[in-house]
Amino acid sequence: MxxxxxxxxxxxxxxxxxxxxxxxxxxxxxxxxxxxxxxxxxxxxxxxxxxxxxxxxxxxxxxxxxxxxxxxxxxxxxxxxxxxxxxxxxxxxxxxxxxxxxxxxxxxxxxxxxxxxxxxxxxxxxxxxxxxxxxxxxxxxxxxxEGQVPRRDRAVPGQKIYVTGTIGDSALGLKIRMDESLRTRWQLSDREAEHLLDRYLLPEPRTRAAGLMNDFASASMDISDGLAGDLGRMCSASDVGAVLDADRLPLSAAAAKAVRSDPSALNTVLTGGDDYEILVTIDADAAEVFEAAALDQGVRVTAVGTIMPSFSGHVRVERRGQPLVLDRLAFRHF
CATH class of the missing domain: 3.30.1330.10 (PurM-like, N-terminal domain)
Structure with a gap:
């Protein structure tokens, strides 16, 4: 043996x-x-x-x-x-x-x-x-x-776009793994830096949100390759567009401090990936009930944008009402 x-x-x-x-x-x-x-x-x-x-x-x-x-x-x-x-x-x-x-x-x-x-x-x-x-x-x-599995090709104009948890922690944690000087540049405490590193090392799958997806989701997918890029994939599959409001992104205290200290970190938050949060579209008239149900389940959800009729590029990211240009939309394996 x-x-x-x-x-x-x-x-x-x-x-x-x-x-x-x-x-x-x-x-x-x-x-x-x-x-x-x-x-x-x-x-x-x-x-x-x-x-x-x-x-x-x-x-x-x-x-x-x-x-x-x-x-x-x-x-x-x-x-x-x-x-x-x-x-x-x-x-x-x-x-x-x-x-x-x-x-x-x-x-x-x-x-x-x-x-x-x-x-x-x-x-x-x-x-x-x-x-x-x-x-x-x-x-x-x-x-x-049976019959209640939400797909990414069912987003409809007028729906609200939600995400669970916080966005960007893991990608920022990877940045720190690659360059320890970012702890200082982003003015992070040891606890804040460790939070970002931990989110990269160990994702937190939102299993408690599964029932919410059955009951409320029109389209949904997990965010693995970056919020902006994965939203683009959803929109492409659904033949719709989306406006994503960067000012509404749910950020941890550590991520928010990194973005304040280095505005270019926002690009990492939006495109870096490894969030393993859920991206979901909800009918506008069901949004309030969805938010209440999520609160009852202990799942943090945040409205970050709106599904629109299809347009070239599918996703427009805005900050303070102005278009935000990203150097890429998502992590690419190939």
Whole structure:
């Protein structure tokens, strides 16, 4: 069961680190080639997948438990935006030659912690070796009431545009990881800087907002590649336009201080990505009830713009009533 250095072979690796995570009956303790799951009557299965690559989506020296939790949480964010309650996930991981049992044990501990927090279980996956870099792919699935899954192609002129939580923290945190001098330039306290760094390291999927999406959303999606760019994708899919009011963006105290100290940081807030908040359009006559329901669920929501008839470019960002020119709309993988 082991090879050089005391590391387990693939079967031993799965048994030691991942079988304890496969708590659902359909996972068959990871002893079969496939898992099973029967959705309850009146629900449909919502599936999503995201891959994370070292040096692209996380730093190779990030804590392994945080890497694991981020890989799972970015998928849970997608499910929440579709009004789905998370149920389980599949995990594929390509380990580099220098992997260690201690690293993988911490990685598995991170998954176990989030499984308990979000009520999900591992159903299967794959483990392989790679010359590098390390990569992780999670496919998550959840349940939504049948016929109530909001899509990004259903935005309609006149609707209000909302976002959950705060925008820009993660992208600003990444900036600090790349350039520590920004702590001083942005006049951040240690606590404020750590807040931004933590938001980059560990997203907070808005799973409590899933029911709100079923009840109120016309169009919705999670914000992963930047608010301005993801809004543009929604508008393109819906064949509409949007006016985004940068003055109404919900900013944390740390992000607000960064923008006051360095106005160019606003560009990062709007386009940097990794927010993993929910972008949603709501009928204007339902906005007040939606806001009250969100408050009741403990979900912060902020109206940041309006859906308009389609126009060239789809998204116009304004600040103090004037157009704001961005150097790009979103993070691009290619």
């Amino acid at each position: 082991t090879r050089g250095g005391g590391r387990p072979d693939e079967d031993g690796l799965i048994a030691r680190f991942f079988r304890p995570l496969a708590t659902a009956p359909g996972a068959a303790q990871l002893l079969d080639d496939a898992a099973t799951y029967q959705p309850p009557e009146g629900h449909e299965l919502v599936l999503t997948t995201d891959a994370l690559v070292a040096g692209v989506h996380f730093f190779p020296n990030d804590p392994p438990d945080a890497i694991a939790r981020k890989a799972l949480r970015v998928n849970l964010s997608d499910l929440a935006a579709k009004g789905a309650r998370p149920v389980g996930y599949l995990l594929s991981i390509a380990l580099t030659e220098d992997w260690s049992p201690d690293w993988l044990e911490s990685f598995a501990d991170g998954l176990a912690s989030d499984q308990e927090e979000f009520g999900v279980a591992l159903f299967g996956g794959d483990t392989v070796r790679t010359p590098g870099p390390l990569w992780i792919s999670v496919t998550a699935f959840g349940l939504a009431p």
